[in-house]
Amino acid sequence: MKVTINYIAELAGVSRGTVDKVIHKRPGVRPEVREHVMQVIRQTGYQPIHRSLEPTSKTVAVIMPRTTDTYFAALKAELDARCDLLPDLTLRYHFCESTDIDSQLAALQHPADAWLIRGVRSERLRIRLKQLECPIFFLDAEVPGVSSVCTFCEDNYQGGRIAASLLSKCMGRYGKAAVLAGSPEIASHCQRLDGFLDYLQEHCPEIEVVAQLFSQDQSVIAYTQACRTLDQFPELKGFCNLAGYAGEIGQAMLQRKRPVKMVCYDSTADVAALIQKGIVEFSISLLLSQQAGSIINTLYDYLLRGIPPIESCIQTPVTVLFDESLGGILPDGQK
Numbered sequence: 001m002k003v004t005i006n007y008i009a010e011l012a013g014v015s016r017g018t019v020d021k022v023i024h025k026r027p028g029v030r031p032e033v034r035e036h037v038m039q040v041i042r043q044t045g046y047q048p049i050h051r052s053l054e055p056t057s058k059t060v061a062v063i064m065p066r067t068t069d070t071y072f073a074a075l076k077a078e079l080d081a082r083c084d085l086l087p088d089l090t091l092r093y094h095f096c097e098s099t100d101i102d103s104q105l106a107a108l109q110h111p112a113d114a115w116l117i118r119g120v121r122s123e124r125l126r127i128r129l130k131q132l133e134c135p136i137f138f139l140d141a142e143v144p145g146v147s148s149v150c151t152f153c154e155d156n157y158q159g160g161r162i163a164a165s166l167l168s169k170c171m172g173r174y175g176k177a178a179v180l181a182g183s184p185e186i187a188s189h190c191q192r193l194d195g196f197l198d199y200l201q202e203h204c205p206e207i208e209v210v211a212q213l214f215s216q217d218q219s220v221i222a223y224t225q226a227c228r229t230l231d232q233f234p235e236l237k238g239f240c241n242l243a244g245y246a247g248e249i250g251q252a253m254l255q256r257k258r259p260v261k262m263v264c265y266d267s268t269a270d271v272a273a274l275i276q277k278g279i280v281e282f283s284i285s286l287l288l289s290q291q292a293g294s295i296i297n298t299l300y301d302y303l304l305r306g307i308p309p310i311e312s313c314i315q316t317p318v319t320v321l322f323d324e325s326l327g328g329i330l331p332d333g334q335k
Contacts, residue, residue: 003046012040023307034310042297046305058303059090061112063104064139065217066095069244070268078292089300091116098183098217101125108132114303116295119143119151121185135302139295141188149302150309152295154286154316156188160195160242163263164204166282166320167238170261174206175237178229180213180222182243189214192242210236215243223248230256237261246283250274267319272326283321291316 005023009016014037021029022037029037067073076093083091094107101122108115108128115134119141129136129146138151167177179196182189193212200207211229215222222245230236230252241249241264253260264271267285274280294314301307 003044005046008037008040008044008046011044012037031310038297038301038307038310041305041307042301056304057088057090058113058299059092060114060116060137060299060303061092061094061107061110062116062139063094063096063107064116064118065098068219069217070247070270071244071266074266074268074288075292078288079296082292082296086296086300088304089296098186114149114299116299117143119146119187120183121187137295137299141186144187148312150298150311151313152291152298152316153188153313154318156191157195159265159284159318160192160197161199162195162318162320163192163240163242163265163284164196164199166284167240167261167263168200168204168207170263170281171207171238173204176208176210176233176235177238177240178211178213178233178236179209179240179242180215180225180249182215182217184214186217189243196240196242207238215245217243219245219248223252226252227256230258230260238263241265246271246274246280250277250279253279267321272321275321275323275326278323281322285319285321286316287319 005016005019009019012019014033018029018033019037022034064076065072067076079091083089092112096103096107098118098120101120101124104125105128113134114137115132116137116139119138121144126143126145129143136146136148138148140153142148142151171177179193181193184190197209200209210233213225213229215225226239226249238261239249241262244266246264246266247270249262249264253262262280263282264280265284267283267288271280271283275283294316298309298314302309
């Protein structure tokens, strides 16, 4: 049976005009109705007529940090699981450190139908991306000055404020604290840091941030920075990790037997283990399954059905993990 707009409207319980607005990204449709119509469109396999003669298989090249970063390892697993259900969509990965612009430029020499990139502030990268003649999607952070179909992210500034609020409660709203971000060249990390510092300045003037650190998205640097800070400030009361590598920071605290209150990011098994041991008090986590679903559905809709995303910035909500909310994160043997 041929799938038509009228058929979709009937299944969704809306008018033909509403379906047309959703397909062509026009205003006038409530968000919940728009998402319901999109679900029906995906389920029926509808493709706009003007796309019918185009190839039915697309390859998306993905540039992301190596899977030694537990967050990106978990995200890759979720993306692959979703993509396996869609035989017409293929993901091809290029693993590059965020600071390794040469490797990213080399990856961009390979052909692809679209690119999904974790953006970094780099003039060389900006120039190369503007030369591409295919769609660009950003993950987590944009490259300033480069147009894209959309960005998959969180509200990073608000996330930083949430982290500061949680840490202040752990510290009793006074004392010395340190904060570790990833890279100053990644916009999302800077936004988290801004939110963190702004909250403390506004609400917790008695908390002194004695160290603002960057790991450059490298585990060795994260560990070294944590060790140096713990040694330099024996009175340190709180530590906020706004990027990955919580395991390395936790290891530094364990080795020094320091009862420092820690707030971090991610919902990976190593973070859950640190929460269980009492090293991490709270962890802010993106809903990885939901984020991966948004990414794959958007790529599929845009590349294979000609349906543009509803928003230019598709945000994934966050949740807060603590000792009584670990659920299915810890392996069975560690629960």
